[in-house]
């Protein structure tokens with residue numbers, strides 16, 4: 001079945017730079033041009049009707065978020081729009097493709113979103129290690145200024161927008177939207193109390209919208225082609241296309257833009273080529289490190305917000321990490337908890353202390369030193385870190401792979417403890 | 429008394445690059461991470477002297493700036509080797525053979541993760557997922573991302589960095 005490519009249609013097989021002329025010749029900046037003929041509120045309305053939901057992990061309805069921004073002459077200024085290009089969720093590699101492969105699409109998406117909320121300044125908060133993205137985005141921003149898609153009096157509309165790239169100093173917490181705002185202000189990336197919500201009081205205390213790269217890239221297409229078209233792209237009730245990814249021991253790891261709601265099975269088998277020869281599928285983290293495992297019973301789950309939630313996990317970023325039968329599930333979860341314990345900002349006790357304990361217990365288990373009470377203790381930590389018990393979503397995300405591994409791969413944990421060794425490690 | 433300017437270790441280029449960033453933000457302190465990265469790009473790391481000068485320039489205290497610096501793992505407050513290797517230790521790379529790659533790197537360089545070789549050629553650091561999971565295992569050397577690094581091609585990659 002031929003799939004309509006929306007976000008990735010300009011991306012070249014060799015990933016070479018797509019300049020502004022090439023972007024315009026394939027219809028680029030028409031979404032922004034059209035937006036400029038509408039009132040800002042009408043643009044927000046289109047995005048609302050399209051049912052676009054955030055692609056950064058949480059799936060919050062995008063248009064609704066914009067509608068909380070104070071508008072009109074009395075609104076506080078300057079207002080800000082920030083692209084969350086931090087992409088630090090382990091196993092996630094989709095935003096890099098969009099920024100390297102077609103940087104103007106993000107810039108057009110940002111300019112269009114910024115117009116809708118009447119932002120004055122836009123920042124791209126970019127992972128410090130994404131140097132090629134930085135170079136291409138800066139080049140594309142300069143081209144866009146030259147063609148009056150950015151700067152003063154954009155396309156003669158009287159609307160002004162500045163755009164800058166900020167390269168992050170590192171740390172996973174920078175991707176959390178309020179941690180990100182602190183980082184942009186030159187502070188430690190600790191999260192902030194909500195309310196006030198960033199839409200009302202965000203960057204430098206002004207109204208701010210933070211949106212994932214992939215989310216923003218959808219915006220000009222919605223404005224140009226309409227919400228009905230956007231809804232029709234998805235296979236299920238969740239609209240649009242989605243950039244899905246697969247890593248791990250499959251035949252063809254990679255990224256594919258497919259209709260929202262494509263099943264896990266189709267992505268793993270038809271696109272990623274199935275498991276490597278001699279290996280069996282055991283499970284998958286459907287949307288990055290901070291999502292619950294799905295197992296063979298879930299292969300026919302549609303990869304959309306609703307479907308994956310029904311199966312007990314989250315679509316998250318839509319980039320899957322596959323666990324095969326030659327890889328130790330305990331070792332995999334140990335690796336994940338090492339990451340989360342290291343990246344905890346240290347504010348809440350269940351997070352910093354619980355995750356550090358979990359990492360230590362899992363390491364001990366791997367080294368043949370697991371104790372019979374460990375599994376109950378790990379489950380207790382999962383409950384302590386449940387949503388609502390900590391200041392931000394890092395801790396609840398951190399225990400999603402752990403709690404689901406304890407459920408689906410319990411016998412593997414028990415074997416580690418009973419046999420006092422990791423059954424997957426070659427005998428030393 | 430000597431003017432502050434003369435004591436500053438910041439070079440004219442560094443100052444100019446930091447000042448260019450100032451125009452992007454509504455206040456000076458917001459530039460502090462960018463400023464430390466400017467200095468690091470020129471000198472490899474951020475010394476106490478550089479830190480003090482950046483703090484002066486941005487009207488912050490050095491302690492305040494240091495508390496920001498120590499939060500971020502890409503700001504180096506200790507000297508590093510001529511080349512910095514950052515090897516991804518996150519989940520997809522782990523599944524695809526990070527442990528073997530790390531062993532090989534440590535053996536080849538004669539250092540542990542977090543250390544610098546005796547000849548100052550390489551500093552070996554861990555890094556979280558580099559967003560190249562479909563090419564795991566991966567590592568960055570200086571500004572270059574290397575895909576599918578394994579025992580077979582590791583030596584070839586390292587040879588490029590003298």
Ligand SMILES: Cc1cc2nc3c(=O)[nH]c(=O)nc-3n(C[C@H](O)[C@H](O)[C@H](O)COP(=O)(O)O)c2cc1C
Pocket residue numbers: 053054055056057058059060084085086087088089172173174175176177178210211212213215216392393394
């Ligand atoms: C610890 C943590 C890290 C996050 N990292 C990212 C990230 O790197 N990129 C991203 O887009 N969202 C990230 N998020 C989600 C953001 O907080 C926020 O929900 C998102 O940027 C909103 O944009 P969206 O609605 O377009 O998805 C992270 C959340 C948490 C709790």
Ligand code: SF4
Pocket residue numbers: 173191343344345346347348349351352390391392393394395396
């Ligand atoms: S949950 Fe963890 S990362 Fe989030 S605020 Fe609490 S300690 Fe910090």
Ligand code: FES
Pocket residue numbers: 090091092516517518519520521522556557558559560561564565566
């Ligand atoms: S896990 Fe290593 S690049 Fe993503």
